[in-house]
Amino acid sequence: MINIKQVDFSYGKTPVLHHIDLLVQEGEMVALLGPNGSGKTTLIKLLSGVLRPTAGDIHLNGSILGRMKRKQIAQCVAVVPQQFSMPFAFNLREVVLLGRTPFLSLFSDEGEQDRRVVEQAIELIGLAPLKDRFFNELSGGERQKAILAMALAQEPKVLLLDEPTAHLDINHQVEILDLVKRLNREQGVTVIAAIHDLNLAAIYFDRLILLKEGRIFTDGNPETLLTAETIEEVFATSVHVSQHPITRSPHVAIIPRL
Amino acid sequence: MFTRLKKNRRLLILVALGAILLLCMLIAVSIGAVPISPLTIIEMTLNKMGISHFSPTWPPSAETILFQIRLPRVIASALVGAALASAGVLFQGMLRNPMADPYIIGTSAGAAFGATIAMMLPISIVFLSFGLVPIAAFLGALGAVLLVYNLARVGGKTPIVSMLLAGFAISAMLTAILFFMVTLSGRPELLQNIYSFLMGSISVSGWNQIIIIAPLIIGGIVAARFLASRLNALSLGEEGAAYLGINVEREKLLVLGLGSLLTAAAVSMSGLVGFVGLVVPHAVRLVLGADHRLLLPASALTGAAFIVLADLLARTLLAPREIPLGVITAIIGAPFFIYLLRRHRREYAF
Numbered sequence: 337m338i339n340i341k342q343v344d345f346s347y348g349k350t351p352v353l354h355h356i357d358l359l360v361q362e363g364e365m366v367a368l369l370g371p372n373g374s375g376k377t378t379l380i381k382l383l384s385g386v387l388r389p390t391a392g393d394i395h396l397n398g399s400i401l402g403r404m405k406r407k408q409i410a411q412c413v414a415v416v417p418q419q420f421s422m423p424f425a426f427n428l429r430e431v432v433l434l435g436r437t438p439f440l441s442l443f444s445d446e447g448e449q450d451r452r453v454v455e456q457a458i459e460l461i462g463l464a465p466l467k468d469r470f471f472n473e474l475s476g477g478e479r480q481k482a483i484l485a486m487a488l489a490q491e492p493k494v495l496l497l498d499e500p501t502a503h504l505d506i507n508h509q510v511e512i513l514d515l516v517k518r519l520n521r522e523q524g525v526t527v528i529a530a531i532h533d534l535n536l537a538a539i540y541f542d543r544l545i546l547l548k549e550g551r552i553f554t555d556g557n558p559e560t561l562l563t564a565e566t567i568e569e570v571f572a573t574s575v576h577v578s579q580h581p582i583t584r585s586p587h588v589a590i591i592p593r594l
Numbered sequence: 595m596f597t598r599l600k601k602n603r604r605l606l607i608l609v610a611l612g613a614i615l616l617l618c619m620l621i622a623v624s625i626g627a628v629p630i631s632p633l634t635i636i637e638m639t640l641n642k643m644g645i646s647h648f649s650p651t652w653p654p655s656a657e658t659i660l661f662q663i664r665l666p667r668v669i670a671s672a673l674v675g676a677a678l679a680s681a682g683v684l685f686q687g688m689l690r691n692p693m694a695d696p697y698i699i700g701t702s703a704g705a706a707f708g709a710t711i712a713m714m715l716p717i718s719i720v721f722l723s724f725g726l727v728p729i730a731a732f733l734g735a736l737g738a739v740l741l742v743y744n745l746a747r748v749g750g751k752t753p754i755v756s757m758l759l760a761g762f763a764i765s766a767m768l769t770a771i772l773f774f775m776v777t778l779s780g781r782p783e784l785l786q787n788i789y790s791f792l793m794g795s796i797s798v799s800g801w802n803q804i805i806i807i808a809p810l811i812i813g814g815i816v817a818a819r820f821l822a823s824r825l826n827a828l829s830l831g832e833e834g835a836a837y838l839g840i841n842v843e844r845e846k847l848l849v850l851g852l853g854s855l856l857t858a859a860a861v862s863m864s865g866l867v868g869f870v871g872l873v874v875p876h877a878v879r880l881v882l883g884a885d886h887r888l889l890l891p892a893s894a895l896t897g898a899a900f901i902v903l904a905d906l907l908a909r910t911l912l913a914p915r916e917i918p919l920g921v922i923t924a925i926i927g928a929p930f931f932i933y934l935l936r937r938h939r940r941e942y943a944f
Contacts (some may be wrong), residue, residue, distance in 0.1 A: 386836045410839025417837070420830050423690045424884035430826075437827045438839035442820055445887060491837075 337362040337526055338383065338494065343392035345378055352378045352548045356392070360528060362493075365520045367537040368530045370547030371571055376530035379547070380498045383528060385409045396494075410438035414492035414571065416483050418499045422471050428482050431465040432458055435489025457488040461515065477508035484512060488519070497529035501536060509533075513540045538562055538585040546570055562586040604888050611895035618899045619672060622906045623664045623810060627913065630656050662800060669808075670798040670863050671905040672898035675870055677811045677860035679897025680818050682871020683890050684853040687825035689743070689752045692876065693934065695859040697868035699757060700738045703765035705854075705861035708734020710772055710788055714779055728807070731858035738764055739850055791865035794920025796905050798863055810859045813896050818852050821845070822886035829884070867920050869927020870897055876934065 340358040344351070353375045358364055368376045381387040382394060385401050394401040396412065416436070422431070435457070436450040446454075460466050461481045466474065471482060480500065487495060497516065502507040517540055519525045531537045537544055538558040546553040546561060547568045554561055564577045567588060574591040624632050630652070637648040638660055644834045650657075678696055685694040687703070696702045712730035745754050745760040769792065778783050790797075798804060824845050827835045832842045860867070874897040875889065882888050911917055 384837055384944035386833060397814065405839075406836060406841050410837065415837040417833065420834050422829060423692060424829050425879065426826075426884045430883075430885055434827055434830065434838060437823065440823055445823065 337364075337397060338528075339395040340383075341393050342396070343382065343389040343394060343415060345375075345382060345387065345390050348576050354383075356552060357544050358545070358552065358555075360526060363520070363524045363528055364543060365462050365517070365527045365541050366529070366543045366545060368528065368545050368547060369532075369534060369537055370553070374547040375550045376547055377498050377530050380415070380496050380528070380530050383494075384413055384415045384496055407438050410484035410490065412492045413496060414490040416480075416495070416497045416500055418502055420479075420483055425472065427468050427470055428463060428474065429454065429458065430483055431471045432467075432485045432489050432548060435486040438490060439591035453491060454489050456483040456551065461485040461487065462511075477504050477511075480504060480508065492525060494526045494528070497527070497531075499530055499532060504534065509536065516540070522549065534562060534567070534588045535580070535585075538587070541579065562588060607882065607888065608891055608895065611892055611902070613685050615672065615895050615899045615902070618902045619668050622668045622671070623660060623903050625910060626664060628656065628659055630660060633658060634752055635676040648757070660911070666798050666801055666868060667718050667796055667805055667905070668902055670796050670804055671901045673804070673808055673811045674796065674860045674867060675874075675897035675899070675901025675904075676815060676894040677897075678867060678870040679874040679893040679900070680815050680855045680890060681856040681860070682897075683886065683893050684818055684821075684825070684849050684856070685721045685739075685871070686875060687828060687886055688849040688853075689757065690829060690831065691752055691754055691757060692879075693872065693931070694757065695869060696735075696853065696860075697866060697870075697873035698872065698931075700742045700764035701735045701854060701857045702866045703739075703768045703835070703878040704738025705731040705735035706866055707738070707768040707772055708732070709862055710791065711775070713787075714775065714781075718758070726824050728810070728858060728862045731862050732855055734768075735854035735858040735861070736851065738768065739854055746809070778891050790918065792920075794818035794865040794867040794923070795908065795916065795918045796864050796901075803863060807859050807863055810844040811856060812861065813844060814852055814856045817832065818856070819887070821849060821852070821885040822890050825849070825886040825890075843917075854889060864919060867901070870901060872934075873923075873927045873930050874900055876930075 337357075338360040343353060343356040345353040356379065368379060370376055375398050378387065382389055385406065388402050396404065396409070401409065433446060433450070433454050436446050436454065440446060440451065458464050461484060462479065463481055463485060465540065466478060474482060484500070485583065495516065500516070502510050504512065513536060516527055517528070520527050529541070531541075542557060543555070544558055544561050545555045546566065553570055555564060562577060564575050567573070567575050567577070574593075575589055576589045578587050578589065579585070580587040620632050620635060623635055624630050634652050634656070637646070638652065640646040640656060641648055641650075642661065666727045681696045681701070681915050682694065685696065685699060686692050708730035708835050709727050711734070712726045715726070740756070743752065745764070746757040748756055772788065772796070773785075776788055824835075824840055827838045827840050827841070830838070830843065835845075875893045878893045878896055882892055901919070901923075903907055904921050908917045908919045908922050
């Protein structure tokens with residue numbers, strides 16, 4: 337599905353990613369972990385095609401991403417960024433409808449089919465009662481869900497999420513990740529998410545990729561990857577790793593330095 | 595079912611606004627030093643179009659006043675209003691900034707600058723200078739808006755304060771250069787022309803200018819309507835729009851180009867008329883929502899009606915003296931602008 341070959345990236349003269357090699361199969365659910373500035377967000381942007389690699393290629397379903405049209409990419413890949421600001425008073429339904437943009441032609445507005453997809457996405461995300469409310473008047477969690485619904489309206493094969501649970505309370509964290517997991521399981525959507533919370537990653541994701549200073553440090557399942565030694569080496573923080581009492585996934589507890 | 599309802603609603607609103615515009619135009623042509631009753635106007639117009647043959651109950655002079663003086667002026671007003679309101683919608687959508695307006699961000703000053711330079715060029719061939727003025731106005735508008743846009747951009751965003759400051763600075767600079775050049779030219783009679791140009795007033799003589807400018811403005815608005823759904827996507831910001839498959843750089847150029855074209859076309863008939871592009875889209879957005887597919891055509895029609903009425907006030911309030919149109923729109927628009935700036939201070943900080 338996605339094949340990253342020898343990708344380098346730098347912002348101007350500041351190198352961010354070095355020699356990234358990564359193969360993600362269709363239907364995988366992958367978390368990108370790593371300290372701030374390790375290149376997670378940049379990797380998400382490269383995968384979405386809004387940034388181009390300085391060297392190397394990214395293949396999406398066999399085509400080179402850099403040679404695809406933006407519209408073509410958007411028909412396959414949807415992105416949920418950390419936060420959108422919306423200067424105008426669009427209501428929730430109108431925002432979700434924006435997800436159909438890659439499918440509209442220049443001369444026609446959305447049709448019956450687009451409407452149905454939008455209603456379904458709103459329904460799935462559980463925001464139907466709020467669909468006439470202004471986007472800017474929603475709470476942070478509701479807004480994040482609306483953006484996820486917009487991404488779903490794109491009917492993506494690949495869903496990229498950049499810190500989808502940052503700034504959210506635990507209820508919204510669980511709701512969002514439950515939903516992403518369901519999409520992955522039931523519709524086979526390939527999910528790649530940059531995420532900070534190691535425990536959430538361990539619970540929801542099958543494959544973790546740990547980035548350090550722009551390189552892939554390790555790549556594997558939560559059980560083998562989330563060890564106290566590895567985490568200490570990447571994050572320079574002492575932790576204690578135990579088992580989650582219910583999910584049996586690794587559970588990382590920080591050890592304060594004071 | 596829902597789609598049809600929505601589509602019909604949109605169409606219905608536009609038809610209603612169109613009817614209001616026609617009504618405003620009818621009122622505007624009937625009022626003046628020589629009043630002509632609306633009924634007579636309709637009869638005269640139908641006769642002229644060859645649709646009917648009412649026997650004239652009016653003096654021949656009424657026909658001259660209507661078709662050679664008032665109707666061109668009212669149609670020009672409608673075109674100016676439609677163009678400026680549409681340009682306002684385009685600039686606001688692209689800059690993601692509800693305070694943008696062709697006058698405030700310096701586009702109008704750029705157009706005026708280009709147009710005046712062209713007028714001052716010692717080209718005596720009439721048809722050449724006639725074509726040159728709108729082209730120079732367009733280039734001036736585009737140059738000014740690109741300059742302001744690049745000056746005002748901070749880290750991929752166009753904050754309101756830097757946009758206002760850049761627009762103000764560029765406008766002031768262009769106006770200053772303009773007066774300097776007029777002074778240099780040693781033709782003081784030009785000063786009066788330029789002064790009234792900067793104050794803004796509808797100046798068309800007969801139909802020649804309208805025949806050239808009208809297709810530009812109407813074509814520009816139709817083209818802008820096709821950009822509407824992409825303007826919706828651009829509301830999410832450049833990155834968000836790119837995620838939705840928008841070719842952001844190309845769209846931005848299209849929007850800026852179209853906005854400049856519309857501004858230049860309007861300025862070439864009216865000089866600098868401010869705040870229309872701000873007040874009208876704002877009011878329309880408040881009532882009809884933010885969706886550009888309705889906002890754009892609705893603002894064009896509302897803007898047209900607004901300027902038709904404003905110009906009516908301009909020429910009748912102190913008749914026979916004429917108040918510059920720009921004075922009327924500024925008296926209405928500037929307080930509104932200040933009110934918005936105060937009220938939405940928090941919302942507009944992004």
